[in-house]
Amino acid sequence: MKKLLSFFVVAALYSLPLSAQSDRWQQRAKYEMNIDFDAQKHQYKGTQKLVYTNNSPDTLIKVFYHLYLNAFQPGSQMDVRSRTIADPDARVKDRISKLSPSEIGYEKILSLKQNGKPLKYQVVGTILEVTLADKILPKTQHTFDLQFEAQVPLQIRRTGRNNSEGIDYSMAQWYPKMCEYDYEGWHSNPYIAREFHGIWGDFDVKITLDASYVVAATGYLQNPDKIGYGYSKKDVKHKAGEKLTWHFVAPEVHDFVWAADPDYKHDVVKVDDKLALHFFYQGDSLSRVWKEMQPMAVQAFKIMNEKFGRYPYKQYSIIQGGDGGMEYPMATLITGRLTLPALVSVTVHESIHSWFQMILGTNESKYGWMDEGFTTYAQNIVMAELFPTKLDPQRGSTASYRSLVKSGLEEPLTTHADHFNTNRAYSVASYSKGAVFLNQLGYIIGKEKLETGMKRYFNEWKFKHPNPTDLKRIMEKESGLELDWYWENFVGTTKTIGxxxxxxxxxxxxxxxxxxxxxxxxxxxxxxxxxxxxxxxxxxxxxxxxxxxxxxxxxxxxxxxxxxxxxxxxxxxxxxxxxxxxxxxxxxxxxxxxxxxxxxxxxxxxxxxxxxxxxxxxx
Ligand SMILES: [Zn+2]
Missing domain, CATH: 2.60.40 (Immunoglobulin-like)
Structure with missing residues (x-):
């Protein structure tokens, strides 16, 4: 009961500023999912109840869901994009085209109902297009019940089974996820490799799988005493072949990730009374470097709390998995066989995404520079504190931006992430030019105003979808200066400064x-x-x-x-x-x-x- 109570208190606290601070409406989603996982076949069956609140002034006649796993099929838009772009991601290249039927990913919809009425729908690649039975009027709540089955693809990009370090399941983008409808309309972008945008809401997820697996996830585990595995002090014995149900609850997030491996070691380290970091990594061979990294991760959270605003959840998990480093709410999947500085760097980068995108939920497809760039900027600052240097921490970002300009490949920061002509133009624009943008903003308005402005941005826009103009207005109010010329030129064009x-x-x-x-x-x-x-x-x-x-x-x-x-x-x-x-x-x-x-x-x-x-x- 105590846990349930604290969840609602937390949820109430978090939802308060949504209406109090800005009058921009945003939709709301409440997911309840039950997953039965078959680790022999790498398949699972799921039920999903989604309570959807239309806070917009518009009447909706259709809705859309993302079915991300469908991207991992030969001939998908993601496959073809990867085989035709000038500089393909080495992790993807032509690998999707070579997946056999038992290696592909899929999400199949078995049934879908709105308020108990069966719905007509069509699967178009990675998007489920749904014609509604009942129009969704403004300020109304509708319930969608969905049954689905899915297959986990071989790990190609971010999600999948058996990653390069032998982690069994990295479960990102794994469930039918309602597309976001916001003041700019629907965002039903097909998944072709990068960037996400989701509805703010609450998740209640039950995952049932073989008891030999240790599960790490977004949210708070509700039944630790049944699970053991480091979640509770109790040593719980599980019988071989038995299935175990893991119950997680995540309030005020816009996505849910989980990972599972039988060899996960699980450490819990406190940042302070209100926040614990959870580390999941493969046993003994990695223990030394992961233990050395832990106090630095703690320090990184302390620096971020002080400089950019308090991390609002009680837990964050650093999970070995995925294919490099990818951010999710309350968790990250990172590859773990790294030297200490590299392991710290990726951990710091992904943790900082908790601020930029996971709490300040910019649409990263449209404004990748506001999450990757700002994360890189803060990462440069935090890393310079963890590994002291006399050099300018932002010098690498500036050099990388200059080299992109000189290459002639640069495209404006207003380009949608999916539509950049090259991976290089996308990544340098988002990561490096985005970091340069903030560093240079500090030059324009003054270092102190940038620091207080970033805290104000966090406080006024957390748990929402801030856009570039929202940030501009914060910085204008903070500095007393007009800044539209900077946004227009540095964000909207590839013009340069000299x-x-x-x-x-x-x-x-x-x-x-x-x-x-x-x-x-x-x-x-x-x-x-x-x-x-x-x-x-x-x-x-x-x-x-x-x-x-x-x-x-x-x-x-x-x-x-x-x-x-x-x-x-x-x-x-x-x-x-x-x-x-x-x-x-x-x-x-x-x-x-x-x-x-x-x-x-x-x-x-x-x-x-x-x-x-x-x-x-x-x-
Ligand atoms: Zn990043």
Whole structure:
């Protein structure tokens, strides 16, 4: 009873801000699933009761479900996409085309009813198209009862059986999942490899399978004393051949993942009184590196709680499985045979997705940069604390973005994840340019405003579907600046940033500095002048269209200059000192502005590298 009570208290607490903080409506789903799993055949039968609440002002005449496992069949859109894209994912390539009938994945619908009435439906690849018996009117609740059977595919991408490290079942995208309908309409995208969007709701899942398996999942286990396996202190003996039912409840999430393996070792480590991390990994050979990783994972959660907002659930599971690292609510599947820094890095990255996408539920198909990019940005910060370095933690993201620009393959961040022409353009845009976006936003509005803005973003948009404009409004309110020009250019286009010091001229005891805008995206400028007496002065040039100035405590002395109207190609300011007193002038020494060609940002210009002699070794 106590558990049940605490679930409802938690659910009530979580659902409160949904109506309180923003007036944008969102749909609600309550799933109850019962799964009977046959580990001999790698198949399962399931029943699903879905209580669907239409909070929209619209009347719905159709609904759609994702049937993700159908992607793992020869000739599927995912298979063909992988065989025709210029740079296929090495994990997929042509592997789907070679799956035999016993190795493919499928989800077959056996029956579907709405409020007890049988429904007409059609399976179109990975989408179930359903014609409703009863229209779903605004502000009404309807119940869908679905029976299905499914086969777990050989592990190709994210989900499946027998992954490369021998984990029996990595069960992601495994159940018929209602597509999200939001203020932008239906999102019934066929599954062709990447990115998800789901309805906020509650899951109650019972999984029955051979008692030799240890199960890890989203949510809280409801019957730990029957299960044992590290979930309770009691050592529970299970008979060979017996089946065991695992009962999980997950409040306020938009997906549910689970994994099962007979060899899982299960450790529980507390972050604090309110949060425990669960680790599932294959026994003794990995014990040393996984044990070494655990305190670092704890530390990562502490840093994230402090800098980006409190993780709201009581549990998070780091599960060996999948094919690299993939985030899910309250859990991640990661491959586990790694060196310590690599294992920590993937754990940190996936854990941070708890903030970006699992709590701040952006539609990652449309705005991948808001989850992968922001996760990468925070990962760079957390990793620099766990493995201290004097180097700029964001330098790798900036370098990777610059190299994509130079490759000519870049596409705008507004591109739907499925529609990028290459995997490289998608991944560098989402991961690296997304991280650069935030780092550079800190340059524009100031480091402190970015930090408080990110916390405000978390508090106002948790358990919802924030979009780029929602984030923009938060940052505008936080900084008092107009920021649409930054979103429009850096997100909506592939235009680039370029500034340079064109000329430095001595004029009667004073010095004129002529700056040139060489790129198409305008930016405010920090220009730091170092004098020969050892002092430094930052000349700050706001962009006129910001309608204000940043406040930032990065430099000891800052002189505010006149605004730069963005159409002017040049800007001149005067330093009240002799040219001979000036040691150096640098545009943006913090290097947070992603100038695509930073070579001309320094005066006097840095010596060009001497041409190397033939046969000379490069260090
Ligand atoms: Zn990620």
């Amino acid at each position: 500034y340079g010091i064109k000329e430095v001229v001595s004029i009667g005891g004073k010095t004129d500095v002529v700056l040139a805008r060489e790129g198409q995206i305008p930016m405010p400028l920090d220009v730091v002048v170092s004098y020969k007496d050892g002092s430094q002065e930052n000349f700050y040039i706001p962009l006129e269209i910001m309608r204000g100035e940043k406040s930032e405590s990065l430099y000891s002395k800052t002189t505010l200059l006149a605004d730069w109207g963005w159409t002017y190609p040049e800007y001149t300011f005067t330093i009240d000192k002799n040219l001979a007193d000036i040691e150096r002038i640098v545009i943006d020494p913090s290097q947070r502005m992603a100038d695509i060609n930073p070579d001309d940002n320094v005066y006097p210009s840095l010596p060009k590298e001497l041409p190397r002699l033939k046969g000379e070794k490069v260090q």
